[in-house]
Amino acid sequence: MIRVGIVGGTGYTGAELLRLLARHPLVSLTTITSRAEAGLAVADIFSHLRGRVDIAFTEPDIGRLGDCDLVFFATPNGTAMKMAPELLKRGVKLIDLAADFRLKDPREWERWYQEPHASPELLAEAVYGLPEVHREAIRGARLVANPGCYPTAVTLGFLPLLEQDLIEPDWLIADAKSGVSGAGRKASIGMLMAEVGESFKAYGVTGHRHQPEILQNLTQATGHALSLTFVPHLLPMIRGIEATLYARLRKSDCDLQSIYQARYSGEPYVDVMPAGACPDTRSVRGSNTCRIAVTEPLGQGVAVVQSVIDNLVKGAAGQAVQNMNLMFGFEETMALGDLALLP
Amino acid sequence: MIRVGIVGGTGYTGAELLRLLARHPLVSLTTITSRAEAGLAVADIFSHLRGRVDIAFTEPDIGRLGDCDLVFFATPNGTAMKMAPELLKRGVKLIDLAADFRLKDPREWERWYQEPHASPELLAEAVYGLPEVHREAIRGARLVANPGCYPTAVTLGFLPLLEQDLIEPDWLIADAKSGVSGAGRKASIGMLMAEVGESFKAYGVTGHRHQPEILQNLTQATGHALSLTFVPHLLPMIRGIEATLYARLRKSDCDLQSIYQARYSGEPYVDVMPAGACPDTRSVRGSNTCRIAVTEPLGQGVAVVQSVIDNLVKGAAGQAVQNMNLMFGFEETMALGDLALLP
Amino acid sequence: MIRVGIVGGTGYTGAELLRLLARHPLVSLTTITSRAEAGLAVADIFSHLRGRVDIAFTEPDIGRLGDCDLVFFATPNGTAMKMAPELLKRGVKLIDLAADFRLKDPREWERWYQEPHASPELLAEAVYGLPEVHREAIRGARLVANPGCYPTAVTLGFLPLLEQDLIEPDWLIADAKSGVSGAGRKASIGMLMAEVGESFKAYGVTGHRHQPEILQNLTQATGHALSLTFVPHLLPMIRGIEATLYARLRKSDCDLQSIYQARYSGEPYVDVMPAGACPDTRSVRGSNTCRIAVTEPLGQGVAVVQSVIDNLVKGAAGQAVQNMNLMFGFEETMALGDLALLP
């Protein structure tokens, strides 16, 4: 049984962590912080947790957090990097669900997040928490950078093509679509239902923060430079990401299906669908699975990959719990057994 | 005042035609047919037309249709091509909102629609009803093939790039997304709200009937062979298509914005947004406008075009009325002045 | 041609006024104000108005507003009552789409809106802008209080029963449901799509501001005291109100259908459906119609009335334009001819 704290528990990622941790048999949630809601019971904000989560929000307190074995940061970007050094010094392991430790180059961080990095000395140590790539490093990590939602879907989708060097590196396309929960739980006109319901659009078309994170992942996989065009879109629904990926094949007779199946054959949370299938986001709603299909339409030399995840589970809280399980030697799938809620 | 008939008026395209024609000052709707609903008042199926459309469905009758000046086919694919010769012989002009006369090559039609073409001799005469390309030909046409919804959005999006020969022809990508009304009004499990609500997926990834239609349009625009990958997706909403288009620029210093604005400067139904903008489908909901934005993200040599339409208006009934206005010498914008219904 | 101004044009009601007025042949929109967005073009916020509305927001200025023939207030509650006296003095006619002049008793206003009324002397003069009840008074009015959305749907639904004294007055039930656009266009967590999508709940169950307004309307209709229980609910959709009304019939052999048809036979914007029908909100989406059905289920002595409107049209901007038409002697239906956008 480990003692766990959550910093910043009033958002959707925090709520999803609560849902998953509430039934983890080896976790005791000892503290959850929120400056804005300190004193309020968690179940007063999230009525679905009534009777199951009886803890209240408190002010962040380094002493209480320092008593934890593990602290999750479900905070806005820029928070974890300021508190991490002190907590690590006290022997606490950390999983940051924000972006603070995802990019290896602090100048890149500053470029995309408009703020100097507060703990650049930790970037080399931080392990990027994508178990399908870094499982062994995660097991030994003190500090895990939990991947972004788009980067999880896009990286898992492109990975087999790049590791096998099957595609031309000079232009990869990732056309990604996300449900609105990806924008977080904060007051804004732009995410009102009357603004985003029954409508669809791209956003961040001139450059999105997840682009350098994805590019870093893909470059690591292939070992040489790549060019990636990444366009995110906003779906009129709550949960789910679908990424349709396009890349030019180097040669025409690859058995893409077998390559994908082989790459992910032992993975508990990647499901490669049969050739020609089209995974839908609802098939992973509430589950930690990434479901993938690959095809080469009309034999034209272009690989098309579809990758779906639940942005709050495999794209955030579920992957964080998967990482926790690895870091503490628990069974990797513990508390992550949910089947998707369909319909 | 012209006499107009509609064959197959119980679908969404038919209903939208009714909505638009109901206030057209120079149109008298004299007959609307439906085998399944013959005898039923239109307003008994579509209660929003109560008090405004007082006609009833009848069995299709060549005599009554032959008395019209114009007949719209809002039927499944394969119907118009069987009735067209007889109606043309009687001097009726025709606009087919299905696919029967869109492809110039009857073998292509047979390949994608699994049926020999019944009137191949009419294919050469049929004018493809995209006013932004074929306006003059439409004015003189007896038989107009109204474009598909995806082909309208994708063609208008790619056109300036191809006409100016700015992109490499060997692989164009069209990642398109449509609301569910595009699937029509027919009983099916797959389009139940409990199946497609709150979810998103690609479909037809191995080949979709609109691919050859789009390819035909784009090839005509550029005059040489192209390779196009087209992947349609299903949005959890009712109306609207967004297409995000990707193409590799031949050179890096194009003023894409000016090129698009110049191409569409005189067009009443194409609106080029400012650089960096992201058109949303709701901004064209119920209107005949196609709204477009173009950019080159991060200066990487890839043009990204976003194109949005209402699939039932500019993608079907609205464009059909625009074509009718041209064919009969009416003002092109007559009865098409609706602002989008937003929110 | 009249000169018209709008105070507070950045909300959904303001946008809907713009949509309707843009094609009104006898209206010239001369000014639209917004403190927050002064200087910004209207079409920069509402891209669906690009190319059709070319005016910009300005600071509210009593001089410019005083030059108008008519000013609409599409502001939060409590604004119009402060500006009205000065504008009336300058000979401007006013239509307030907020609640400031709806309640006749200033103490009631203060009780429900938590602020003393700033212009109680105008309450007697203000005409409640429900044309189906006060048409003649509206024609002569300087100051019209445009009804609330729920009160419009509920009042029109109950009216025939009360005017004919057919129901017991001691408890009327109005179970009303509204789309999210009714909550307005302002930043809030509670109206994020991730909060209100795919969910349904009542709200304001212990007392809602529209309750006294409805009660005032119903009491006027019947002339004696009534008891009304009004429970509003929030629908996971954008536009539309449905109110299901319950009342105990005094006697069992009323021909409810004929009574409703007779009451509304001359009304351009009330459509009584056939017995047993169930009007859906989409049948009035974007239109100014109120669609009503009445029945006595299982002959149990309880009348059930269903009443649907578009909360932004008949429930706000459309009714305001209808009132404007009456006040200026225009045809009552001018610029209000839209058929609903369905699907």
Added chain:
Amino acid sequence: MIRVGIVGGTGYTGAELLRLLARHPLVSLTTITSRAEAGLAVADIFSHLRGRVDIAFTEPDIGRLGDCDLVFFATPNGTAMKMAPELLKRGVKLIDLAADFRLKDPREWERWYQEPHASPELLAEAVYGLPEVHREAIRGARLVANPGCYPTAVTLGFLPLLEQDLIEPDWLIADAKSGVSGAGRKASIGMLMAEVGESFKAYGVTGHRHQPEILQNLTQATGHALSLTFVPHLLPMIRGIEATLYARLRKSDCDLQSIYQARYSGEPYVDVMPAGACPDTRSVRGSNTCRIAVTEPLGQGVAVVQSVIDNLVKGAAGQAVQNMNLMFGFEETMALGDLALLP
């Protein structure tokens, strides 16, 4: 470990049973039948079950079903009543999720379901599977009639008022709203997303099959005759029922809150919210909880109860598993521990 079969597993109720049973530690699913899909793997229809449910649909076979300890009927109305006698004879316990054994009076069944009852001799024995009322009888039952979704929400909402004889019996109002999954998974135009999305309406206003079932429940609770008006509505969302109930209080000083809390204090799946709260359907999405609030708005003598459930869980499959747990002496909450999926 018990052997369990499901008859009719291709609908939403069947899928939800599969989701819940897949992780039940004491259940072995041995057979699932579907005439239409015999031979197809369950996971080929429901991709969210890939890798977790590896059984295929088979033709219904009395021999294989007869080997089960328990058979669930997730079939259309009228199927279970024909197969039940033979299976009971073979010692199989039955839970029918359809309506066949819910009404005690076979003439009522015939009136509402338009078919004579095939096994009227079993109606007296069948236990109505609402654990909050019939827990002990369920433990000993061979044949359980699983309650309807609306009757579950409405009955639990009214129960404390009736058991304590607090309300006037002559007119109770139940205004109920359901997500579209309640209509089942079968091809129909009426339930297409383009028909029911972004819209709301009542249906069955002249009489719905759940009315006699609710009335039977409420009459049993109070011991005397009642009059109930029940109006169901269709919500533009997938899962969830909300029922707002209205009843006239006999006296004005009841402590409704305490009465509700006392009634349900020991119940694992009924959560009474604080006074003034408004439960939302999402707070029970995917969970077996019924969440209830009660109030007397404005002290007017009318009790207003709000009751929410997930129609597929507490309204169908979850309640069925709860009943199974009781019938076989398992812990009542086994496999039913899900927190709601929110957002």
